[in-house]
Amino acid sequence: MHSLSMGAMDAMDASVVRPNRSLLLLLFTALLFLGMPDALAHAVAEGDKGFIQESSGVMVLPFIYMGAKHMITGYDHLLFLFGVIFFLYRLKDVGLYVTLFAVGHTVTLLLGVLAEINISSYVIDAIIGFSVVYKALDNLGAFQRWFGHQPNTKAATLIFGLLHGFGLATKIQEYEISADGLITNLIAFNVGVEIGQLLALSAILIVMGYWRRTASFWRHAYTANVAMMSAGFLLMGYQLTGLIVSQ
Template identity: 30%
Template sequence: MISRHLFPLMVWAAAMLAAFVILTVRVDAHEVRPAYLEVTERADGKLDVLWKQPSIGLLAVAIHPRIEGGLIERAPDRVENAENFELRRWNAVDLKGGSLDGREVRIDGLERTITDTLVLVHLKNGEEEQRVLTPAYPAFAINAHAGAAVPAYLKLGIEHILTGIDHLLFVFGLLLLSSGWKQLLRTITAFTIAHSITLALTALKLVSVNPQLIEAMVAYSILFLAVELVRKQRGKDGITQRSPWIVAFGFGLLHGAAFAGALKEIGLPEHNIPASLFLFNVGVEIGQLIFVAVVSALLWALSRLRWPVATSRLAWTAASYAIGSFATFWFLERLHTALDAIV
């Protein structure tokens, strides 16, 4: 069982979460979505280019794709505004007798943002190259023989879970709610299986969900765990305390649908959907395991210290109510957005 002496850490964690939410939820919520650039080299020596960048309303994030040689300096052939994104397409761009091999692809302005860009290059020889460009590394040179050596979707899956504070907060609640390593292992496994199922079904369009409503229900799942943490402290036993894996599986289905929503915003290559989906899901699992390992190590380290019982109880109460407060705010905000979309 996780010792109550561990929970002074939770007061500090709650304070950090509060600061993060206040500073980032409103300002950066849209900008952190990755951009997407897909370049297809045709057999006739021309290019088709798709550029998908985050936007807030009709205002797009100030980043622009460049391909060496000024290949897409002209106005796009088509511009579309989708929810939270702007789409631009260049069709039949003339390579003027050259090739894509060795040309630099750069995202201007990326270094001034906190977002990434997934780049997919399809060459006419059948090779494919995937890269994730970041503010620190906003450019790369196309290598016709690189293939798909860089598992871009794997990296995006890791980044998505490690920057998804709501999903991490839910996993944190599961960790605190579980008693002992065996129960924790069953709980995390149930959560993994559940969100893998709905991630696949939703991403493959076998199941359709309302993304705004799903996000609201993800917030509700965190609120539910906060209530159960308070009940556990008060000694009230129930199915959640005895078998938290059941709750993890049920709410994991919702979290998987939310992961699929994020993946839909990034985009999947039509010719290689299964592999990309698999890599993204593996990335999510790796990120989740990293988080569980780090938090478990911190809790174990703190268990070596001695804290007054009253301090531990106060820390547990403060953290539970802090988690519940954040979740309530997210739930009401997201529910309002969902209802607005329906109306």
Template identity: 30%
Template sequence: MTLLRLVLAAWALVLAAGQVSAHEIRPVSLEVREVAQDRYAVRWKVPAVEGRIMAIRPRFAAKCTGWRDIMPRPDGDSAVARFQVRCPGGIAGTRIALENLSRTMIDGVVTVELLSGQTSVTRVRPTAPSMVVPASTSALEVFRDYVVVGVEHIWFGPDHLLFVLALLLLVDGWRRLVVTATAFTLAHSLTLSLAALGVLRIPVPPIEALIALSILYMAVELVRKARGEERSQVSPWLLAFAFGLLHGLGFASALAEVGLPNHQIPAALLAFNVGVEIGQIAFIVVVLALREALRRISAPAERAAYWCAVYGIGGMASFWVIDRVAGF
């Protein structure tokens, strides 16, 4: 396969993906917080796709009142509605459904926090678009729930995966790879924590554009590496740390969609971070295994896969940069 064919194949993949969305489509989010006995403040957030608000609505059990005919209002690339419901006898055991979720391919996240500090985070799937509020949850269950949220964010966040893939292709040698991956982890953990705790407040759109630009920069470095040209004088671990600070802010914006339980913020934040790391490690293991398999097959196969990856990363990153800057 010639280089031209590789480029054309990569761009075909980019254009096909662009027809779906230039952004990660995040799950719909329903936050229910108890504010007084039998009274609950509700925040409902639903993504907009190509400017159209998805017609998904929360539906509480019949005993709860105040939730009908609530229309979300546009808020950036999403729509948000805030209202209160009253559920006599408490919300435990109440069924909450996400109407029309079954007609989509995205999930919903329902977070319920009571005055007692009890918190539950439930992932709702299109195949089973409802859940029952648990009567009780332990701290271990909350930790587990946020670990799952972190893992799923990584696995369904193509921009972060492409950056990690670029790092794996750029760095040679196990020792350098471990140092570089550790620098990336420390950096994104730092900004994730600061942003989640409200210490850093930076608008999401510029961050998303800079994340895309960081991936494009990595693609350029990969081309220089393959051609034997002089690359950036910045050490890989320092590069990973600098760009990791950006990606941590991206993780924080995703975590904000779910929210943190007021009574268990440190544990939930740690759990989300652990989930992110588990997702990253799983991805790294798969990529390294595939790379080793290709190396054993033949050198030409490894080179072809390398160039497919490089142009795929660069093409997708270029698309994201243009789209995200245009969306300011």
């Protein structure tokens, strides 16, 4: 189980367990201002959308670029990945969990577009926001304390990967891409997503590696996950508000 165990929590000082309010405010504010533009950086850029709508046929490089761009600027995806690897120290474990996530979103990305499964982008993005909340609670050991049971973290990562894939599919559908070269372009987009994910993950791992070597990691692990949970609730609220307003 990759979380703050009950023993570790009990061993901390009260000042450690209680979130550092200034740090929490800083993290939350940063997420707020980074996330709000273009529907939390998860919408299709008008320039990209216009290019795709005016083009047809196989376009490998443009779709690789857009897939990578979507992942690198997709704060909801990155927040979830940040939560997944937060307590993973071995590259073997990081690789396993990231692979499960990648398999999940690849399957539903292809299925969602090819089978023309239409899901409200507001609903699926709210669910993605919930996945961030879930992972933060998991990292905090909340489920073990509340229910006396630790959910299977590998299964949860795969399931949420499937849900994140539908989020990617809704964005692809917004492109209204031509059927000519569709499968090749979808594969190219997914390759771009994986490239973007690898780049973002590498940066996160480098930062986490340095942070874990400092005493502040365990002092602020609780705070960081509370901030992540708050960001997840913000994402959920933003999307649900959009859903209500759009009716």
